[in-house]
Amino acid sequence: MKKVFTKTPVLKPVPFHYCPGCGHSIAHRLVAEVIDEMGMRGKAIGIPPAGCAVLAYNYFDIDMGEAPHGRGTAVATGIKRVLPDRLVFSYQGDGDVAAIGTAETFHSANRGECITCIFINNGVYGMTGGQMAPTTMVGQPTTTSPGGRDPKFHGHTLKFTEILAQLPGTAYAVRTAVHKPAAIRKAKAAIRKAFEVQMAGLGFSVVEILSPCPTNWKMTPVQAIKWIDKQVTKEFPIGVFKDLSAEKSHAD
Amino acid sequence: MKGKIVIDSALCKGCGLCIEACPNKLLELGEELNEKGYHFAVFLEERDGKGCVGCTLCAITCPEVAIEVYREEG
Numbered sequence: 001m002k003k004v005f006t007k008t009p010v011l012k013p014v015p016f017h018y019c020p021g022c023g024h025s026i027a028h029r030l031v032a033e034v035i036d037e038m039g040m041r042g043k044a045i046g047i048p049p050a051g052c053a054v055l056a057y058n059y060f061d062i063d064m065g066e067a068p069h070g071r072g073t074a075v076a077t078g079i080k081r082v083l084p085d086r087l088v089f090s091y092q093g094d095g096d097v098a099a100i101g102t103a104e105t106f107h108s109a110n111r112g113e114c115i116t117c118i119f120i121n122n123g124v125y126g127m128t129g130g131q132m133a134p135t136t137m138v139g140q141p142t143t144t145s146p147g148g149r150d151p152k153f154h155g156h157t158l159k160f161t162e163i164l165a166q167l168p169g170t171a172y173a174v175r176t177a178v179h180k181p182a183a184i185r186k187a188k189a190a191i192r193k194a195f196e197v198q199m200a201g202l203g204f205s206v207v208e209i210l211s212p213c214p215t216n217w218k219m220t221p222v223q224a225i226k227w228i229d230k231q232v233t234k235e236f237p238i239g240v241f242k243d244l245s246a247e248k249s250h251a252d
Numbered sequence: 253m254k255g256k257i258v259i260d261s262a263l264c265k266g267c268g269l270c271i272e273a274c275p276n277k278l279l280e281l282g283e284e285l286n287e288k289g290y291h292f293a294v295f296l297e298e299r300d301g302k303g304c305v306g307c308t309l310c311a312i313t314c315p316e317v318a319i320e321v322y323r324e325e326g
Binding site for chain 2 (some may be wrong): 001002003004005006011015016018019021022023024025026029169174181184185214217220221222225
């Protein structure tokens with residue numbers, strides 16, 4: 001029999017530290033497989049976040065940096081400007097991208113930096129104990145909104161990828177998910193597209209990935225993926241919000 | 253059997269997502285515990301007359317990348 005699926009060599013042969021059913025390691029695999037398939041292993045540089053994925057550099061067998069909380073796209077900007085032939089991506093969570101790092105992410109996109117932001121959205125601050133994030137859904141209980149998020153008190157759910165899509169420097173903005181095989185395949189295709197947009201010099205690219213956090217959602221892994229399917233994708237619709245490469249090829 | 257899978261039981265955390273993904277219900281959590289203390293997933297060669305087709309859906313879903321998939325050629 002022929003081996004048709006195995007771990008990509010861009011991921012080190014070490015176990016992940018994530019909780020059972022976490023979406024982070026699925027996203028790690030997709031990014032690593034795309035880097036491998038594009039032949040960019042020697043030219044890829046990743047910037048992990050603060051949060052559960054802070055140790056991502058233990059898993060990717062490529063050059064990795066580290067950024068203070070929220071500053072992933074700012075650090076990626078510096079690296080890409082000095083080494084423009086490299087594939088540079090930040091890997092960040094929702095609190096990182098859309099709360100403490102709002103300014104950095106927003107302005108990196110607006111400047112049209114040719115970097116990619118892999119934006120993991122699980123609706124909570126995972127590592128610190130499941131506190132409410134900007135992306136927490138209305139009514140969703142967290143440790144800091146135990147009665148559920150109330151927009152009058154906590155503010156509204158922030159859909160950051162839609163906002164980034166409106167900026168002229170953003171070339172590609174998409175929301176995907178990793179809760180079932182079909183969605184995982186589409187997420188991988190979106191990461192590939194984002195990296196190609198970056199290397200074509202079209203501008204900023206962001207791939208939001210809806211990701212399960214069973215531990216902080218107080219669910220089993222299977223309940224968590226069903227919650228994404230039934231609830232989260234209603235609030236955060238999956239889809240492409242901007243694709244300048246499509247417009248460019250259409251004009252050609 | 254057109255396909256088969258090999259599960260690295262030491263990596264498995266028993267999340268059960270592969271069990272949800274398998275179209276022929278060929279995965280289940282076993283009785284044994286691994287070193288981490290999880291009931292790891294085990295592969296059944298056949299259930300209700302159906303075997304593995306090597307579709308890779310379990311491996312695509314596995315957060316631990318603990319599953320290798322083999323398929324008959326041709």
